Amino acid sequence: MHAEIANKRWGGRLTSRPLPERDPALEALTDEQRAQLVAVWIGRAASERRVADAFETIHGALQSVRTDSSLRALAARAVDDELRHAELCRVVASRYAGRELAPPAPLTLVLPQHRGAPARLVATLHVLGHCAMNETFASAFLEASFACADAALARAALRELLSDEIDHARIGWAHLAELGDHQRAEIAPWIESLVYANLKMWRDTPRASVTHPLLQRHGAPGAQVIESALVGAIRELILPGLARFRLSTPSLERWLAAGAPTAASHSSAKALEPQICCSV
Ligand SMILES: [Fe+2]
Numbered sequence: 001m002h003a004e005i006a007n008k009r010w011g012g013r014l015t016s017r018p019l020p021e022r023d024p025a026l027e028a029l030t031d032e033q034r035a036q037l038v039a040v041w042i043g044r045a046a047s048e049r050r051v052a053d054a055f056e057t058i059h060g061a062l063q064s065v066r067t068d069s070s071l072r073a074l075a076a077r078a079v080d081d082e083l084r085h086a087e088l089c090r091v092v093a094s095r096y097a098g099r100e101l102a103p104p105a106p107l108t109l110v111l112p113q114h115r116g117a118p119a120r121l122v123a124t125l126h127v128l129g130h131c132a133m134n135e136t137f138a139s140a141f142l143e144a145s146f147a148c149a150d151a152a153l154a155r156a157a158l159r160e161l162l163s164d165e166i167d168h169a170r171i172g173w174a175h176l177a178e179l180g181d182h183q184r185a186e187i188a189p190w191i192e193s194l195v196y197a198n199l200k201m202w203r204d205t206p207r208a209s210v211t212h213p214l215l216q217r218h219g220a221p222g223a224q225v226i227e228s229a230l231v232g233a234i235r236e237l238i239l240p241g242l243a244r245f246r247l248s249t250p251s252l253e254r255w256l257a258a259g260a261p262t263a264a265s266h267s268s269a270k271a272l273e274p275q276i277c278c279s280v
Pocket residue numbers: 048051081082085161165279
């Protein structure tokens with residue numbers, strides 16, 4: 001792991017490009033608006049830190065199911081990426097606070113057990129659930145956040161986060177692409193619950209409340225923007241990805257057409273199992 005993690009992005013710098021030193025939109029905010037944005041960005045720092053822990057698990061999972069090192073190296077770099085994301089979000093929160101903030105308290109990582117799955121499948125389900133699902137949702141969430149953001153600091157930070165999350169999602173899709181027919185048949189019954197459970201996790205994740213639409217300019221999109229991004233990710237990224245790798249999607253398409261319900265009455269028991277964690 002340590003040799004692989006030496007492959008850091010940006011020569012160890014926090015960002016590919018320096019963050020803007022001044023942001024007139026930030027300077028125009030009220031104290032209350034700034035406090036809301038501090039809560040958003042420091043909450044994001046805590047989530048990103050927990051995702052670094054999740055990628056330690058993913059790295060171990062890839063080690064157990066793959067003989068080649070290419071995706072393992074990407075997962076090792078993802079640990080470093082997520083640590084940088086946590087620090088970047090803390091730096092942004094500090095800029096909104098107008099003072100240096102300490103890193104937030106760590107969040108607990110809970111691994112989905114995938115009860116009933118053969119032990120040999122659990123590692124692959126962790127990789128697919130965390131990378132192909134969670135990181136794809138994270139990419140869509142950040143893309144929607146970026147589209148709403150025109151304040152210089154938030155826009156620069158979101159651009160940095162987004163470019164890495166797309167790579168993280170690819171780890172899951174690349175692993176799925178390379179599964180043999182037998183393994184693909186074994187995971188097929190689990191795919192729907194992975195999609196349901198990840199969407200439910202993203203919908204249910206507590207987020208710092210933002211009371212003013214102006215704040216979406218600073219990377220805090222409203223609930224409707226987030227919901228559209230999540231459902232759009234299923235329609236435009238996840239279902240086409242599954243179909244491309246010969247997994248059945250018609251029942252997911254019907255569920256999506258019905259509004260993608262994630263309440264308990266619409267989901268299987270497996271679907272309610274907590275997933276690894278939400279990126280943002
Ligand atoms: Fe991240």
